[in-house]
Amino acid sequence: MPQGKPPVVPDDGLTTRQRRNRPLVLVHTGTGKGKSTAAFGLALRAWNQGWPVGVFQFVKSAKWRVGEEHALKVLGASGEGGTVAWHKMGEGWSWIQRPAAEGEGDTPDDTANAARAREGWEQVRRDLAARTYRLYVLDEFTYALRWGWIDTDEVVSVLRERPGSQHVVITGRDAPPALCAYADLVTDMTKVRHPMDTGQKGQKGIEW
Amino acid sequence: MPQGKPPVVPDDGLTTRQRRNRPLVLVHTGTGKGKSTAAFGLALRAWNQGWPVGVFQFVKSAKWRVGEEHALKVLGASGEGGTVAWHKMGEGWSWIQRPAAEGEGDTPDDTANAARAREGWEQVRRDLAARTYRLYVLDEFTYALRWGWIDTDEVVSVLRERPGSQHVVITGRDAPPALCAYADLVTDMTKVRHPMDTGQKGQKGIEW
Numbered sequence A, B: 001m002p003q004g005k006p007p008v009v010p011d012d013g014l015t016t017r018q019r020r021n022r023p024l025v026l027v028h029t030g031t032g033k034g035k036s037t038a039a040f041g042l043a044l045r046a047w048n049q050g051w052p053v054g055v056f057q058f059v060k061s062a063k064w065r066v067g068e069e070h071a072l073k074v075l076g077a078s079g080e081g082g083t084v085a086w087h088k089m090g091e092g093w094s095w096i097q098r099p100a101a102e103g104e105g106d107t108p109d110d111t112a113n114a115a116r117a118r119e120g121w122e123q124v125r126r127d128l129a130a131r132t133y134r135l136y137v138l139d140e141f142t143y144a145l146r147w148g149w150i151d152t153d154e155v156v157s158v159l160r161e162r163p164g165s166q167h168v169v170i171t172g173r174d175a176p177p178a179l180c181a182y183a184d185l186v187t188d189m190t191k192v193r194h195p196m197d198t199g200q201k202g203q204k205g206i207e208w
Helices: A016-020 A033-046 A066-076 A113-130 A142-146 A154-160 A177-182 B016-020 B035-048 B066-076 B110-131 B142-146 B154-161 B177-182
Strands: A026-030 A053-057 A082-085 A134-137 A169-173 A184-192 B025-029 B053-057 B085-086 B135-140 B167-171 B183-191
Touching: A016 A066, A026 A033, A026 A177, A026 B066, A033 A053, A033 A134, A033 A169, A033 A184, A033 B035, A033 B066, A053 A113, A066 A082, A066 B066, A082 A134, A082 B177, A113 A134, A113 A154, A154 A177, B025 B035, B025 B177, B035 B053, B035 B066, B035 B135, B035 B167, B035 B183, B053 B066, B053 B110, B066 B085, B110 B135, B110 B142, B110 B154, B154 B177
Parallel strands: A026 A169, A026 A184, A053 A082, A053 A134, A134 A169, B025 B167, B025 B183, B053 B085, B053 B135, B135 B167
Antiparallel strands: A184 B183
């Protein structure tokens, strides 16, 4: 995005610098490709600023994010930039039964997965309270919200009360309206065309 | 994106493996945030596969992409994963007079910048012919197309004829329809809300 003059100067009693450095909640939603890749691209900027980055991966497949995970771990260990912590919530946290595109309206009836999702969220809460990271990537977090495993109002309340300067980016389809209403930035990655539409399956280097 | 069964199996004479590994052209367009960050996130996956990655940066500001540039250079030099070449086309290639949001419909009348844009594109052409990279990031390339500095039909023709297995991701607003029609994947990053709407300027770690 360009820098430059914002179209509105709010009457919020903040200086430009205070307003500029206000911590942000960003949501990447929609059916298109790029929600998570953009979040990990953002993590590169945070790393470059020397910020501690915490990734909480709410996805199932072992293949997903292997590239991002490897890259961010190499960066975190490079001695330059910030640190990187990558949470898959243990093997027990590879929990989301990620539905096929057709079934995405369904609510899985899975008490164990719901409990694991809550565990992950409780860790995020603790880290926010302790100011453990400066950027949090909650990857595919919206599914746990949509399925009711974690209460959206509670999430918004915790985000609203988080101390210090902690940015949070949340990815996944169908972000709840209450989350989008609270977020500072919402981008809908809209699918115009995807190779799978014409019969092409995912491939290494592109999808993982 | 999920892996899984594509909805259509095309009658193209290719095996599933051949079809799966077909090189892709990806376009990230739209007015929202995430077009370039998603492209650089994709570069992490390519790097992880050991692919040589070539970035061609068609933007002006020195601040932009500093985080991504630093991170990808550290990765490229890490001895793990692939190599990374970052082209800003020299100082003479920091050329795009990136317009403000209001002025984005305008065509800059700038012969020198048009010539530099063509120089950059000619280098991309040569690299494609030589199979220099496995992933090309043509960042903010659409502006040069929209302003007529580079002919879109020529670009599509060069992409169509490129040899081997070379993926190309192109970012920027208002991708020309002919490019989108040819591309394998098009995502429109749609702005739902941006902090600048409410008077917040860009900040480090988030915008650069």
